[in-house]
Amino acid sequence: MSPIKRPSYLxxxxxxxLGNIGAGHAVTGLAKLLKKRIDVNITSVDxxxxxxxxxxxxxxxxxxxxxxxxxxxxxxxxxMFLIFPHPEATRxxxxxxxxxxxxxxxxDEYSVSVLKEIGNIxxxxxxxxxxxxxxxxxxxxxxxxxxxxxxxxMDSVLVDLSMESDYALVLETAFTLGGNGCKGFLFxxxxxxxxxxIFESIGVD
Amino acid sequence: xxxxxxxxxxxxxxxxxxxxxxxxxxxxxxxxxxxLGIVLFDPEARIGALxxxxxxxxxxxxxxxxxxxxxxxxIPLLVERMLQWGARRERIVAKIxxxxxxxxxxxxxxxVLQIGDENVVAAREVxxxxxxxxVAECVGGRTGRTIVLDxxxxxxxxxxxxxxxxxx
Numbered sequence: 001m002s003p004i005k006r007p008s009y010l011x012x013x014x015x016x017x018l019g020n021i022g023a024g025h026a027v028t029g030l031a032k033l034l035k036k037r038i039d040v041n042i043t044s045v046d047x048x049x050x051x052x053x054x055x056x057x058x059x060x061x062x063x064x065x066x067x068x069x070x071x072x073x074x075x076x077x078x079x080m081f082l083i084f085p086h087p088e089a090t091r092x093x094x095x096x097x098x099x100x101x102x103x104x105x106x107x108d109e110y111s112v113s114v115l116k117e118i119g120n121i122x123x124x125x126x127x128x129x130x131x132x133x134x135x136x137x138x139x140x141x142x143x144x145x146x147x148x149x150x151x152x153x154m155d156s157v158l159v160d161l162s163m164e165s166d167y168a169l170v171l172e173t174a175f176t177l178g179g180n181g182c183k184g185f186l187f188x189x190x191x192x193x194x195x196x197x198i199f200e201s202i203g204v205d
Numbered sequence: 206x207x208x209x210x211x212x213x214x215x216x217x218x219x220x221x222x223x224x225x226x227x228x229x230x231x232x233x234x235x236x237x238x239x240x241l242g243i244v245l246f247d248p249e250a251r252i253g254a255l256x257x258x259x260x261x262x263x264x265x266x267x268x269x270x271x272x273x274x275x276x277x278x279x280i281p282l283l284v285e286r287m288l289q290w291g292a293r294r295e296r297i298v299a300k301i302x303x304x305x306x307x308x309x310x311x312x313x314x315x316x317v318l319q320i321g322d323e324n325v326v327a328a329r330e331v332x333x334x335x336x337x338x339x340v341a342e343c344v345g346g347r348t349g350r351t352i353v354l355d356x357x358x359x360x361x362x363x364x365x366x367x368x369x370x371x372x373x
Binding site for chain 1: 235320321
């Protein structure tokens with residue numbers, strides 16, 4: 001396995017700041033969508049190797065709901081994952097729709113599209129903040145939702161990164177929604193090339 | 206871990222790794238998505254092997270030092286290891302699992318989200334090339350799978366996220 005290409009401390013700080021701004025925008029977007037007074041605490045923003053993602057959950061077999069979106073423009077590509085442990089995603093959709101999880105067919109098309117929209121807004125806000133930061137227009141793909149084992153969902157996408165390296169830099173944001181204690185993670189995984197683009201545009205060596 | 210009950214005693218194979226073993230060993234790999242779980246088994250010597258491969262073809266990828274990562278390079282590697290353990294080439298049979306498409310209707314920038322299908326095709330081709338009969342498979346679809354190979358009889362337990370279990 002190739003060793004992780006570790007950026008300088010200055011670069012890490014710049015990335016963390018970028019993550020902070022992006023995540024701030026993202027969770028504000030979520031609070032607006034839910035139209036409820038919600039305390040959103042960002043508990044951490046960090047830079048981690050991809051494999052560690054499993055440690056935030058109950059290992060590769062834990063049941064999660066994932067919204068996957070790609071942000072891209074010329075010379076830039078990043079994958080965004082909004083990951084909730086499955087019960088938390090259920091609670092979030094309850095909160096947004098007023099449905100009850102006791103309802104039959106709770107996870108119908110409507111619930112899935114609500115979750116997609118949550119992903120859209122959060123990732124969109126993140127990417128908007130990022131595009132200001134790197135001074136270029138970023139497009140975003142249509143959101144995809146999958147409820148399955150964490151490892152199974154991630155491998156489909158990380159297979160792409162692994163063509164170049166067994167590691168990647170991940171900006172991780174953990175947040176909780178006020179009294180409901182809804183916990184989620186937002187991961188931003190830029191390609192190595194995109195990282196260089198980011199550093200270049202913000203002038204950090 | 207909620208879902209992994211019953212496989213605590215099994216030897217775990219991680220992504221892009223492989224294991225070979227003899228009865229009564231149990232070998233498991235967790236949460237196969239588009240990745241392919243490849244099981245080879247010699248029923249007479251009761252020697253089995255399991256690999257968790259990510260990509261179909263080795264030469265298509267730059268970062269290709271690890272032979273266990275690719276379907277086409279890990280199959281000969283598994284055979285080689287099994288022969289060292291005393292298996293006989295002509296008795297080896299194969300089973301494949303995984304190769305799902307976790308996100309629907311969307312190819313990703315490089316079409317990688319369809320890589321599950323390619324993994325399955327590659328495995329069938331390579332096995333044919335090596336003359337290893339493919340005796341069972343549970344591939345494709347939209348679901349992740351955890352598999353457990355019981356080397357004492359070559360049976361493979363497949364478990365999906367909704368806790369359904371089947372034996373292959």
